[in-house]
Amino acid sequence: MDQENLRGLVGRFKDARVLVVGDIYLDENVFGVVTGISLEAPIPIYEVRERRYNPGAAGNAACNAASLGATTYMVGYVGKDANADIVLNELRAGNVDTSGVVVDAARPTNTYGKLRAGGHNILTQEILRTDTPSPAFVAGKTESDIIANIEARARDVDVIVVVDQVSSVVTEQVLRAVVECARKHDLLTVGDSRNRAGAFQGFDVLVPNDREAGLGAGIDVIDDASLNAAGKALLSVCENVLVTCGPAGIRVFAKDGVIEDVPIVIDPRAVVDVTGAGDTVTAAAALTLSAGGSLREAAAISNAAAGVAVTQPGVVTVSNAELEQALGGAGRPAKLKRHNELKAIVERMKKEGKSVVWTNGCFDILHAGHITYLMKAAQVGDVLVVGLNSDASVRAVKGPTRPIVNEIDRARVLSALEFVDYLAIFDDPTTEPLLELLRPDVYVKGGDYTIDTINQAERRLVEGYGGKIVIIPGIEGKSTTAIVERIATRLIDEMTRKGAAQ
Structure with missing residues (x-):
């Protein structure tokens, strides 16, 4: 594959205008040390040294799209709480327009936490994970406001990316509104869903991982044959499918029946944390296709973006410069940093x-x-x-x-x-x-x-x-x-x- 052409596509990301719709999460990473055992109970005393925050799920996809150079708009919801302020500030700091985010005071802001403990010259490790209760689908005014915000922004973008993390924002009505807006304004639609890929009827491209593809198609993916069966089944839902397969890269299922593997080039020993890598892939694929790239080129560029993301701990965004470097920009190896x-x-x-x-x-x-x-x-x-x-x-x-x-x-x-x-x-x-x-x-x-x-x-x-x-x-x-x-x-x-x- 022509690396110069891939870098040219990445260079055109700055011209893209993206609307990201879906579940917004606040990812909280807490770093500290265990200093002793409590006198009141047989539990460790955890001394907090630092807290880091990142938008997760659809918020992570939006931040990645913006970091890769696109003008990016976010539509979803947050609660009326302290975590809402944090995640909205993080989105804005990442150059994401949050004017389309709805505030629902009856719901908490979705928050996912990791507590990590370590010490001097001792690697940190996770000791606890936290999560807010699984949310129900939006309804009533929250749903109608989300749809109205999608319709209001669709005329100003080139592509709509939908990220369905916990089956909350992405209702059937929301999906229908996205497809209708895409037809009206001739937009590209890219979707990713943890459990409901089969619901994305009429989308141009779906970007599930292998497990998600199986869940969406109702097929237990356990080998190559079942993966191919799931990918082909999803072609009855959408035009094309890019299935991420971890260290094996991406398998492309095109509407013309062509199935092709695009391998990822990364040393497995360099992998630190795969959290959020799927969102990075979704954003990179959407921008590549919006820039005029082929499915194979979208897979190659998405692989490179994911390769940057998984070598860093936690949910991270990948910059345009990092992606260009990962694609061999000026012949630079990945370990060589500015x-x-x-x-x-x-x-x-x-x-x-x-x-x-x-x-x-x-x-x-x-x-x-x-x-x-x-x-x-x-x-x-x-x-x-x-x-x-x-x-x-x-x-x-x-x-x-x-x-x-x-x-x-x-x-x-x-x-x-x-x-x-x-x-x-x-x-x-x-x-x-x-x-x-x-x-x-x-x-x-x-x-x-x-x-x-x-x-x-x-x-x-x-x-x-x-x-x-x-x-x-x-x-x-x-x-x-x-x-x-x-x-x-x-x-x-x-x-x-x-x-x-x-």
């Missing part, structure tokens, strides 16, 4: 109690000395971030004949190492600006350095914010310069022998 992206990642890792390790170098022609050094660096913390000298920076340090390998290829080789978590390319003569930005817990230097011969401005900075400095000795005789010299010597010897032979 500086501000890396700053956000490092802050998140620290909040989870992980120790972040920083080291840097040219790593031109990766050799056994590099590998040993990086392995040892990774062992002194939880997350290894490698700063990579840019090509211009290497030339300034090593001379005009270096680097041998360009910066993107060097980053690609380093990213293949399991113990390297993230990479950043820098142009500056020193890493002081990046150290100031990231403030890693551990700063590692190698080779012949001592604590007194490393860059002293970097030393003062790290020690000033309380970071630790670790020196890892190099391996004698293992260097890129030595390798280049051996290659040159052997080449000269070979040329000399050939000249003598002639």
Whole structure:
């Protein structure tokens, strides 16, 4: 598949106008530590350190559509409570228009919570999940207001996305109104439902996972044959179906009868949390099709977006830049991050109690000395971030004949190492600006350095914010310069022998 064409489609996401209809959830992630056992009961004492909030379900799909570049409108309902204010503020912060969200004082705002506990250098883990009671279908004024808001906004959008998480907002009347608006204004309709995919009669595309496809079709999906049967059955409901199949990627069922698998390219070991990934897929597929992409291209781009989402904890949004990078933008490997992206990642890792390790170098022609050094660096913390000298920076340090390998290829080789978590390319003569930005817990230097011969401005900075400095000795005789010299010597010897032979 033409990656340049895929990136071109992603570039057109900014022109899309999307209306997202469905169940709005507030996802609350609470981080803390267990400090002891209660004196009143045999239960742990949980000390809350941080709360993070994200819109979930249809709200997550809307935030992903907006983050990917689309002008996005949200229609659904919230209660009249504190959680409503939080989720609406989060939606607005994500550039989602919430003027179509109905307030129903008789209902609580749907809220889903995860409590995670950890500690210093101890990975966090879930200890409890919370949820509001399962809501009933909307009716009366709430339902009629939702339909009115759909009809009022349909004339201003290109695509309507419907996300049915808990069978509350998406009633038969709401579905009927969506289809009628789509016909009237020539709109694309994309749907996703946890249990009721079979109810989305007349939609252009459905995007269920394999289990949801089976539930919608009334078929127990247990193998390839039953999955195909479910996908074909749903074609009697809608025009096309994209079934997400976890690590296997997406299976495309087209209205012309073609069935095709589009694999996802991601190391399963990189998967952290799949929560909300289906919403990311739905948003990416809708925008790709709205931009004129094919079903296969929609599947490929959606796979890439999901691949970004599942490598991060909790419900997350995927940016247009992250998606372009995941599609191989400018040949960049996924572990290679822009500086501000890396700053956000490092802050998140620290909040989870992980120790972040920083080291840097040219790593031109990766050799056994590099590998040993990086392995040892990774062992002194939880997350290894490698700063990579840019090509211009290497030339300034090593001379005009270096680097041998360009910066993107060097980053690609380093990213293949399991113990390297993230990479950043820098142009500056020193890493002081990046150290100031990231403030890693551990700063590692190698080779012949001592604590007194490393860059002293970097030393003062790290020690000033309380970071630790670790020196890892190099391996004698293992260097890129030595390798280049051996290659040159052997080449000269070979040329000399050939000249003598002639």
